[in-house]
Every structure is written in structure tokens, then in C-alpha cells.
Amino acid sequence: MQQDAFDIAIVGGGLVGASLAAALRATRYRVLLVEAFAPDSAAQPSFDERTTALGNASRRVFENLGVWQGLLPQVAPITRIHVSDAGRFGMAQLDAAALNLAALGYVVPNRAIGLALWQSLSGAPNLTCAMPARLDTVTLQDDVAVLSIVDAQGRREARARLVVAADGVQSKVRAAARIGMQTHDYGQHAIVAGLCTDQGNDGTAFERFTHAGPMALLPLAVPGATGWRTLVWAARPDDARRLMALAPAAFISTWQQAFGWRAGRALQLASRNLYPLALSRADASHAARVVLIGNAAQAQHPVAGQGFNLGLRDAAELAERLQAHDGDPGDPAFLAGFSAARAADRHGVVEFTDTLVRTFSDERPAVGALRDAGLLLFDLLPPAKQLLSRVSLGFGGRSPRLTRGAWST
Ligand SMILES: Cc1cc2nc3c(=O)[nH]c(=O)nc-3n(C[C@H](O)[C@H](O)[C@H](O)COP(=O)(O)OP(=O)(O)OC[C@H]3O[C@@H](n4cnc5c(N)ncnc54)[C@H](O)[C@@H]3O)c2cc1C
Numbered sequence: 001m002q003q004d005a006f007d008i009a010i011v012g013g014g015l016v017g018a019s020l021a022a023a024l025r026a027t028r029y030r031v032l033l034v035e036a037f038a039p040d041s042a043a044q045p046s047f048d049e050r051t052t053a054l055g056n057a058s059r060r061v062f063e064n065l066g067v068w069q070g071l072l073p074q075v076a077p078i079t080r081i082h083v084s085d086a087g088r089f090g091m092a093q094l095d096a097a098a099l100n101l102a103a104l105g106y107v108v109p110n111r112a113i114g115l116a117l118w119q120s121l122s123g124a125p126n127l128t129c130a131m132p133a134r135l136d137t138v139t140l141q142d143d144v145a146v147l148s149i150v151d152a153q154g155r156r157e158a159r160a161r162l163v164v165a166a167d168g169v170q171s172k173v174r175a176a177a178r179i180g181m182q183t184h185d186y187g188q189h190a191i192v193a194g195l196c197t198d199q200g201n202d203g204t205a206f207e208r209f210t211h212a213g214p215m216a217l218l219p220l221a222v223p224g225a226t227g228w229r230t231l232v233w234a235a236r237p238d239d240a241r242r243l244m245a246l247a248p249a250a251f252i253s254t255w256q257q258a259f260g261w262r263a264g265r266a267l268q269l270a271s272r273n274l275y276p277l278a279l280s281r282a283d284a285s286h287a288a289r290v291v292l293i294g295n296a297a298q299a300q301h302p303v304a305g306q307g308f309n310l311g312l313r314d315a316a317e318l319a320e321r322l323q324a325h326d327g328d329p330g331d332p333a334f335l336a337g338f339s340a341a342r343a344a345d346r347h348g349v350v351e352f353t354d355t356l357v358r359t360f361s362d363e364r365p366a367v368g369a370l371r372d373a374g375l376l377l378f379d380l381l382p383p384a385k386q387l388l389s390r391v392s393l394g395f396g397g398r399s400p401r402l403t404r405g406a407w408s409t
Pocket residue numbers: 011012013014015016017034035036037044045046050051052053054133134135136166167168169172190192232275293294295296302304305306307308309310311
């Protein structure tokens with residue numbers, strides 16, 4: 001590290017922390033970014049084998065940050081969403097064209113997003129990257145935060161007026177700020193796998209609710225190949241472990257039985273990974289010298305593909321406010337303003353996702369009938385569809401400038 005005094009220290013250079021760093025590039029703030037893993041490391045937990053479904057607001061953020069163009073070869077647009085409930089008649093379809101949108105969302109490999117973001121950071125004159133380096137402790141004082149960082153050379157100290165916790169659900173920064181976290185375990189694990197079928201992608205994303213948990217099949221752009229999709233299959237932990245242990249052919253045939261033939265016959269399976277699923281919500285979003293963004297503030301079930309989209313809006317709002325702010329970035333009134341601005345969107349998205357998971361895992365017949373009615377109404381009523389398309393743009397309040405028009409630093 002060349003300096004030890006910064007305006008802002010971002011702890012965690014995963015999807016959300018790296019996005020914030022990119023948005024603060026070329027601002028007047030001296031920024032330190034601390035990340036435990038190199039972006040191209042197989043162990044990087046944020047840029048792993050998963051794919052992320054980005055909403056239109058997130059696409060605009062990446063366009064404004066100048067990383068979207070480079071991602072395009074690996075971007076699969078979602079032009080239609082097909083929702084069905086296993087064993088029941090309810091189904092619904094959402095079409096981008098009917099909503100006058102080019103796409104409802106875009107599926108991009110996490111690794112591609114991570115590499116593009118980190119590439120965009122190289123050479124930024126106001127940015128110091130400590131990577132690979134781990135935040136060990138952080139001491140929060142009234143006027144400054146003192147970070148103790150460990151890397152291959154040993155231990156170093158850095159001071160910052162604001163520490164941004166972008167270090168994920170097990171955030172050390174949040175713990176140091178004594179902010180509690182409420183967690184609800186859904187009793188589900190998600191299997192994420194690549195699946196190739198004999199039917200080419202037409203941009204349809206399938207969402208299927210089964211007794212054991214929801215399943216999503218998303219289009220995937222693999223340069224030089226067709227028919228690849230990402231499967232996100234949430235199941236009870238024991239069932240998920242059993243599915244993980246199956247030989248590829250047995251896994252494929254079990255999946256085909258549960259999903260049906262809408263996407264054709266599955267031919268090939270790529271890597272499978274397992275993720276325990278829980279809803280986690282921090283009790284507060286800021287404290288003295290600290291602000292929480294992304295999974296450090298809230299982590300949710302991936303059924304609606306909202307976790308990163310929401311975290312990116314945290315980063316966009318914080319960057320916009322910091323740019324307009326004149327003075328101490330750790331000023332309590334400034335941090336309170338940020339938390340208030342993000343409250344409605346965070347609450348809306350978390351409640352929406354949680355209700356979806358609970359409603360579709362309820363096996364009581366009356367709830368099943370309500371689901372059928374809901375899906376039918378959803379298919380028949382344009383306002384219901386437009387409400388859902390709001391999810392792609394964020395809930396409540398104004399949206400950050402990075403998600404809308406032009407952005408300049
Ligand atoms: C199966 C699955 C599918 C998903 N699909 C979608 C989707 O389609 N759309 C969507 O919007 N969201 C999706 N999500 C949610 C999304 O992945 C998360 O919301 C997102 O990863 C949060 O990013 P983050 O940067 O806040 O946290 P993380 O991804 O957890 O990154 C935290 C970073 O902090 C670093 N770090 C942690 N501790 C330290 C330390 N002490 N020192 C230094 N560095 C540290 C880590 O190395 C990591 O890089 C999905 C989640 C799952 C589990």
C-alpha cells in the first residue's frame with residue numbers, strides 16, 4: 001500500500017464492492033479497496049461458477065460504468081419468463097415485447113462481471129487496491145476508522161473516514177460496528193449447474209415451483225455453443241445433497257422428470273455447486289464511520305434473482321450521494337440520509353422475495369389453489385405484469401442516477 005490514510009475504505013471487492021469502487025473511480029475521494037481473493041482466483045466467492053440475472057436498471061448501471069460493452073459476448077437476454085407450479089394447472093407468462101422492453105433481464109456469468117469490474121479499476125488514480133489481502137480487525141472511533149489488514153507481506157494499518165462494509169453476509173465490519181443480523185433459514189440448498197439441451201435458447205427463462213422448492217432455468221450465452229442454460233434448483237438440504245451425489249446421467253434424468261420437456265431434452269451437465277439458502281437482514285444499515293451495502297446489509301433467496309440487483313442499487317445510491325456530498329464522508333447525518341433513501345427499496349424487494357418463497361413452498365391445498373388463481377390472474381392482468389416488471393427497476397422512492405440517465409464523475 002502506498003498510503004495509509006484514505007477517505008473511504010471499501011472492505012470486500014466482490015460484485016457489489018467492486019461496483020462501488022468503479023463508480024467512485026476518478027472522484028476526489030482517496031479510496032482503499034480491500035479484497036481477500038484475486039478476481040481470477042478459483043476461490044473468489046463472489047465471482048464463482050454462478051450466473052446473475054441482471055435487471056434493466058443494473059444493465060444501465062454497467063453501461064454508465066463502461067463495463068457493459070465488454071460483457072456483451074457473454075450476455076443472454078431474457079425475452080420471456082414462463083412460470084409454472086408442478087402438479088397444478090396454474091401457469092403464467094411474461095413477455096418483454098408486451099411491456100415494450102427489449103429484454104426483461106440479462107443473464108451474465110459472475111466471473112465475467114467480476115473480471116470486467118476489476119479491469120475497469122486498473123489505473124484509477126484515486127484507488128489503492130489491497131488484494132489479495134484480508135481485513136483482520138477494524139476499530140471504529142468517533143472521527144476515524146482504523147483497519148488492520150493482512151496480506152502476504154504481513155500486517156498493515158490503514159485509516160479511513162468511512163468504511164463501507166461490502167464483505168458479504170458474514171461481514172466482519174458489521175460485527176465490529178455491533179450491528180446485529182436477523183437470519184431465517186429456509187431449509188433449502190440451491191444446486192447451481194450448467195445444462196445443455198437439444199433445444200436452442202429462445203430467450204425464455206423458466207421458473208418452476210416444485211414441492212421441494214423452486215427451480216429456475218435461465219438462458220446462457222456460451223460463445224460457439226448453443227442450448228446451454230443455467231439451472232438453479234432449490235431443494236431440501238438432504239435432497240440437494242442426494243442430487244449432488246448422483247452421477248451426471250442420473251441427475252439429468254431426475255431433473256427432466258421434475259421439470260418436464262419445455263426446454264427440450266437435456267444432453268449434458270456442467271459443474272454442480274451447492275449454496276445454503278437463508279434470508280439475512282441487518283438491524284441497521286449504518287453506524288459510526290460504517291455503512292453496509294449488498295449482502296452485508298441483506299442477503300436473500302435467489303428465486304427472484306434480486307440479491308445483486310438490490311446490492312448494486314445500494315452501491316449506485318451511495319456513489320451518487322458521495323459525489324454530491326461536500327465534506328466528511330463518514331458524517332452521521334450523511335450516513336443516515338443514505339440509509340433512509342435505501343429503506344423502501346430494500347424492504348420492498350426483501351418482502352417480495354420472502355413472500356414468493358413462502359407462498360410457493362406451502363403445500364396446503366388451499367394455498368395451492370390461491371397460487372393457481374394468482375398465476376392465472378397474473379397472466380390475464382397487464383397491471384400485475386407491470387408490477388412484476390417493476391422488480392427489475394427497484395421498489396419505492398426514486399432510483400439512483402446510475403440506474404437512469406448519463407453519469408459522469
Ligand atoms: C445460487 C445463487 C444465485 C443467485 N442469483 C442471483 C441472480 O440471478 N441475480 C441477483 O441479483 N442476485 C443473485 N444472487 C445473489 C448475489 O449473488 C449476491 O447478492 C451478491 O453476490 C452479493 O454481492 P456482495 O458483493 O454484496 O457479497 P459477496 O458476493 O458475498 O462478496 C463479498 C466479498 O467480500 C470479500 N471479503 C469477505 N470478507 C473479507 C475480509 N475480511 N477481507 C477482505 N475481503 C473480504 C469476499 O472475498 C468477497 O469477494 C444469487 C445468490 C445465490 C446464492
